[in-house]
Every structure is written in structure tokens, then in C-alpha cells.
Amino acid sequence: MKLSAKLLALIGMFLCAPAFSQQKAAKPIPRLEKRGQVTQLIVDGQPYLVLGGELHNSNTSSLEYLKPIMAKVAAMHFNTVLGAVNWDLLEPEEGKFDFSLVDGLIKQSRDNKLKLVILWFGSWKNGMSHYVPDWVKKDQARFPRVKMGNGKSTETLNVFSPENLKADAKAFSALMKHIKAIDSKERTVIMIQVENEVGIHGDNRDRSDVANANFSKQVPAELITGLQKHQAELQPEFKQAWEKAGSKTAGTWEDVFGKNAFGDEVFMAWHYAKYVNAITAAGKAEYNVPMYVNAWISPVYPRGGPVAYMHDVWRVAAPKIDIFTPDIYQPDFKGIIPLFHHSWNPLFIPECAADSAGASNAYYAIGMHNAIGYSPFAIEDRVADPINGPIPKAYKVLGGLAPIILDAQAKGTITAVTINKSNPVQTINMGGYNIELRTRRKKMGTERYLPNSSYGIIINSAPDEFIISGVNLEAIFAPSTAGPQIAGIASLWEGVYDNGKWKPGRRLNGDNIMQNYNMTEQSTKNQTGTVVRFENPGPGILKVKLYKFD
Ligand code: DGJ
Helix, strand or coil: CHHHHHHHHHHHHHHHHHHHHHCCCCCCCCEEEEECCEEEEEECCEEECEEEEECCCCCCCCHHHHHHHHHHHHHCCCCEEEEEEEHHHHCCECCECCCHHHHHHHHHHHHCCCEEEEEEEEEEECCECCCCCHHHHCCCCCCCEEECCCCCEEEEECCCCHHHHHHHHHHHHHHHHHHHHHHCCCCCEEEEEEEECCCECCCCCCCCHHHHHHHCCECCHHHHHHHHHCHHHCCHHHHHHHHHCCCCCCCEHHHHHCCCHHHHHHHHHHHHHHHHHHHHHHHHHHCCCCEEEEEECCCCCCECCCCHHHHHHHHHHCCCCCEEEEEECCCCHHHHHHHHCECCECCEECEECCCCHHHHHHHHHHHHCCCCEECCECHHHHCCCCCCCHHHHHHHHHHHHHHHHHHHHHHCCEEEEEEECCECEEEEEECCEEEEEEECECCCCCCECCCCCEEEEEEEEECCEEEEEEECEEEEEEECCCCCCEEEEEEEEEEEEECCEEEEEEECCHHHCECCCCHHHHHHCCCCCECEECCCCCCEEEEEEEEEEC
């Protein structure tokens, strides 16, 4: 009798088990959250660093073609892919949606343990309208186009048409509703890019009749009030151009912003931003995950897009958009990112070159500008060496270190350096130390080895303790506070982080830290003759504990 009660209980547990596991709680929805001074992306309830890569434009249109690509991407230590969903394939017939490619893209991401950022190629992709369905392409009366100054029509959808907006918003909300239905438990989709590099090509503004009619209207009070509200934070270039036009607060676009390229661009930026905001709002009403827009930023860029000096206009017109992001293909990466990382805009880089500078730029964006993510473009084609390429190697190291990085971003205890011939020595102050960083010597006493660059992030992980991850760096520490003026190495380890857990490798000592035995010279300089140095090509991780003496 006793035994059969036990048996019954066991049978009961067994029968209940599947129901129980099905009830496993859904993961929390991805969101942006302010932690300390920085905004971070929260995925599955935890801060998340996007170590991403964007798939080349057409590769998500065939699941068969995509399959080996996704496996390759996962093997390259990416944790996230950015991939397009195309309006024409989603809604081939008006009102009839085909979600098979979306389902396949999400499934392949899950199968490869990748998170997914979906790019909505709707009304515009690179300013053009090539991804709209053919029932939109063919009906130019219902879906009007941009006209150039020569009176000729283009393939580009007009931003002033409510019908264009309505059709795009309907498709995008259907997409977001579907993602909610299939992904609310797994949360594979973590962000959405709305449209792609919007703006007018070949002129400063649309010259269609409807555009001209709008252009002669008064500037909306909503824009002026919004700009005035954010007066103290206006982007310097925007502020200057508005001042040059006389800082007027009422009148037509030409009256207020000038009869010039700037006036035209503000006009287009306002209307693009309003349109994209409405699309975003429609999508968020279905499923409210973070959504961003991306900007084409080379000198000849489509006018009206979210380039840095139009951020103030976009901010007022498009409050539903969470981040304005740059696509960076120019060499001046470090000059561009501060323009997109400012008091109210966190840094996310959805597209950039996947060359050898890519890894150093990833380190810099994450360490110096608290980037929430980084994503080279066309990774399946452009990351030449999937094992030893700079991006896969860097992502492997950064992936393990990510929890420590995210924590340090929130605490403000992380920075980054890049060293090159024009900038051979950098001294930073952190955690009570001046840290002199330079390219490592090949061997003790030999000429400096100057590869293309040496770079790294430096984290002050505890009092007198630093984690440095980088390539070809060496560092000399000196106390910067009152008290003992010499810093010695208490211990130095190389190692790796695995999901935020330190796994020490060699304890570095002896020849591995020594660089100068002239103790008279060294002690006069308050130095010890030792150095913290990366020895292997890297990127690697060093953890150093220091002590101070006189
Ligand atoms: C930026 C665009 O956003 C991408 O889709 C792609 O067209 C690249 N430029 C160029 O390859």
C-alpha cells in the first residue's frame, strides 16, 4: 500500500513534467536601460554586448543559400547577426504576407546560437526604393515618387505621401506582430533597424509638386519648440548653420534655415524623420523592442538621413527611434564616433569595414565610447580568415570578457587606447595611476616593433588591479596620488575570460616583465625596470596587481 502511493506520486510527477517544462517562463523582452552613466542593451534580462556582423544584402532571401553562411558566422565567434527582411518578399501580394523567410532566418539564428537584429528594408534602402513590392513599384499614381530638379521622376518613394506611409507601416506592423507571436519566448530578435540609410540622392531635396507645396509652408512650431527645448544640447554644426541663417523661429523653411543646402536638408530630414517615426510607432505598437536608424555618412550622402548634424531635427520628429547609428567606411573612425555618441545617443555601429583595422576599432568603440555593439558589414564575404582573422580573434576574447566590460562601462572604469606611429605613447590616468602605454618591444632592449597598430582596452577592476585586453601593448604604471611614488608589479597573469569567469594561464615574471636593469636610472625615474607587456600576437588578456612603495 505504501509502495503504491509512492509509485502513484512518481507517475504523477512524470505526467506533469512535460506540462511543467512547457510553462518555462518567457525571457524578458530586449530593452535599452541606463546603467550608471551609460545606456546598455538588456537581452534575456542581462546587459549584452553585440559582437555582431551584418549579412550581405541579398543573402537572407534564400534560406538554402543562408544556411552555410550562418554556420560560418557562428564559428567566427559572432554572437549576433544583422540580416534583412525585404518588403517585396514579405508582402508579394497586397495584404498577403509570406513569413517563411523571417521564420527561417530566426530559426537559423537559433540553431547557431546567434541573436538577430532584423533590418527592415521597406520604403527605402540606401535612399532607393528597390525593395518595395512590385504592386507598389508599378502603381505610381497611388505610390508617388521623388522628382528631380529636371522634372524627371525617379524610382524613389516620396516621403510626403500618406499612401506610401500607410502601406509600409501596414507591412512593418504585420512583421512585428509575427515576430512577437513566434519569438516572445526565445527572444532571438533583439533589435530592429527601421529602413536603411534614408535620404535623397542627387539633389538637396525632393522637387515634386507635393514636396514644393510643403516646402513653401511654415516650419512646424513643433520643430522650433523642440529645438528650443534642447538648445543647450544642439549639435555644434547644426547650431552654427541655424545661427548663420539668423536663428529665426518662424517662417518658411527658407526663412528659418536659409535659402541654401542646409535649409533644404532640414526640410527633408524633418519629413523623413516623421515618416520613419510613424513606421517605427506602428511596429512598436505590435512588439516593443529597441529600434534604430542608420546613416550613410560619406561626404556625398543622401540628404535628409540621420547624419550627426541632423540629429537635433530627427530627435524632435522621431521620438520613437531609440538610437541614431553611423555606417562607417571612412578611415577616420575615431573622429566619426564621437559625433554619434553624445549626451542622449548611445553608440551602436551597425556597419563598418571588416578589414584589419576593424578589430582595433571594435576595441576603441567599446572601451572608449561604451558602444553597445559593433558590426562589420558583409562578414560572410569580407572576413577573409574565419579563424585567424582579426575580427574573429578579437570577438573570441571580447565575448568571454563581455560581462566584465559591461560592468566596467556602467561603473565608468574602462577606457581604450590605440597606438600608432603618429601617436606612439599615450598616458592615461585611471584608478590612482598614470599608465604609460606604447607598442611593445620585440625583445628587451631592441627597437620598438611598430606593426600597423597596437591597441587595447584597460579596465580598473579593483583597487590596484587592472585588466588589459589588447594587441602588442606594453604598460608602465606610476602612482598619481599622494603617498608612495613607485608602483611595482605584485603579480601579472595572462589568461582568458569565459563568460566573465577568469581562467588564468601563465604567471608572467622574470624576462617576461623585465626591460631595464639599470637601477640607478630606473629608481631616479621612480620606476622599477619592469613592464606589463603582451608577448603573443593577441589579442590577449593580462591581469596585473600592483603595490606601491617609496
Ligand atoms: C551601406 C548599406 O547600408 C549596405 O546595405 C550596403 O549597400 C553598403 N553600404 C555597401 O556595400
